[in-house]
Amino acid sequence: MSNSTLLQVIDLYVNYRVVRKFTDITSRVRSAVAGVNFTLSEGETLGVVGGSGSGKTTLLKTIVGVLKPSKGEVIYRGVNVHNAKGELKKKIMAEIGYVPQEPSQSLDPRMKISSSVTEPLRALGVGKSDRYERARYILKVVGLSEEVLELYPRDLSIGMLQRVAIARALITKPKLVLLDEPTSSLDISTQAQILNFLREMKEVFNLSYIIVTHDISVASYLSERLAVMSHGTTIEEGSVDEVLNEPLHPYTRVLIEASKLKEIEESLEEASAGCPFINLCTFKTDVCFKKPPPQIAIGMRRVKCWRYSSK
Ligand SMILES: Nc1ncnc2c1ncn2[C@@H]1O[C@H](COP(=O)(O)OP(=O)(O)O)[C@@H](O)[C@H]1O
Ligand code: SF4
Ligand SMILES: [Mg+2]
Structure with missing residues (x-):
């Protein structure tokens, strides 16, 4: 651990116990964090x-100490948080x-x-x-x-x-x-x-x-x-x-x-006036900034874009 190390999360596992039914005494384990490792510097x-x-x-709640790990450690400035x-x-x-x-x-x-x-x-x-x-x-x-x-x-x-x-x-x-x-x-x-x-x-x-x-x-x-x-x-x-x-x-x-x-x-x-796609369109022309595009028929197809307008 270097001097500037603030937090170490070492091989962290966190499970929840899930009760299937209120009346059921059996429960099963749900794995929420399954092997997290990292180091954070100051x-x-x-x-x-x-x-x-x-x-x-789940990871954050375990680091802050609200949840306990099933396995692994959270070390804050050299001290095990849990x-x-x-x-x-x-x-x-x-x-x-x-x-x-x-x-x-x-x-x-x-x-x-x-x-x-x-x-x-x-x-x-x-x-x-x-x-x-x-x-x-x-x-x-x-x-x-x-x-x-x-x-x-x-x-x-x-x-x-x-x-x-x-x-x-x-x-x-x-x-x-x-x-x-x-x-x-x-x-x-x-x-x-x-x-x-x-x-x-x-x-x-x-x-x-x-x-x-x-x-x-x-x-x-x-x-x-x-x-x-x-x-x-x-x-x-x-x-x-x-x-x-x-x-x-x-x-x-x-x-x-x-x-x-x-x-x-x-x-x-x-986007405000004109065509709403203006910020991402590479075909825009002056008219696109001024007026919303009308619906244009091309055969049986329809499109709202000034590019296909003959005017
Ligand atoms: N209190 C809980 N009891 C049982 N399972 C939980 C509980 N909280 C979260 N989980 C389960 O743990 C997994 C991780 O959840 P969570 O940490 O909230 O993920 P994220 O924040 O990335 O959405 C999910 O499968 C979630 O359903
Ligand atoms: S009208 Fe057509 S060409 Fe003009 S900005 Fe919109 S999508 Fe692009
Ligand atoms: Mg979340």
């Missing part, structure tokens, strides 16, 4: 990319922040934002006035006004809720922040805001991130290294440039193609 960001059900959320006790455990809890998937579901709807944001400090035994002072500071950092503390989750937009979830993760002054699909519930412009904001937070607080997402372009934007995950294990790992420009695994190629398709869809959403 200040580094690792993007973990994979489809739904590949084990990303064996730590007392003050050492509190120190690790403070140093690893966690932004769960779906901020709207991770914040208790019955709790004021002030209670949700200060919860991690309460768990560490920090006194009320210190908790609230820190909450006011951290809310300002994430770009929200102090008044938000007195509101409930239902009063906030999804983008604001995500900022609250990030504030809650940052309130304990962590070194490492785990981000579970931080942009997947947001619209395109809010996604960009949150990604830029996460980059800024990384600089300001000298953070390391593990970001898990199904979108390889989101992971690439924040990360230095990428790990591609499928069926509970990492199937490819490398620098962002290596993985994007020379993917080794066929599944990585599929993820890259899927993210290109998403970019095309986004460029369609952004």
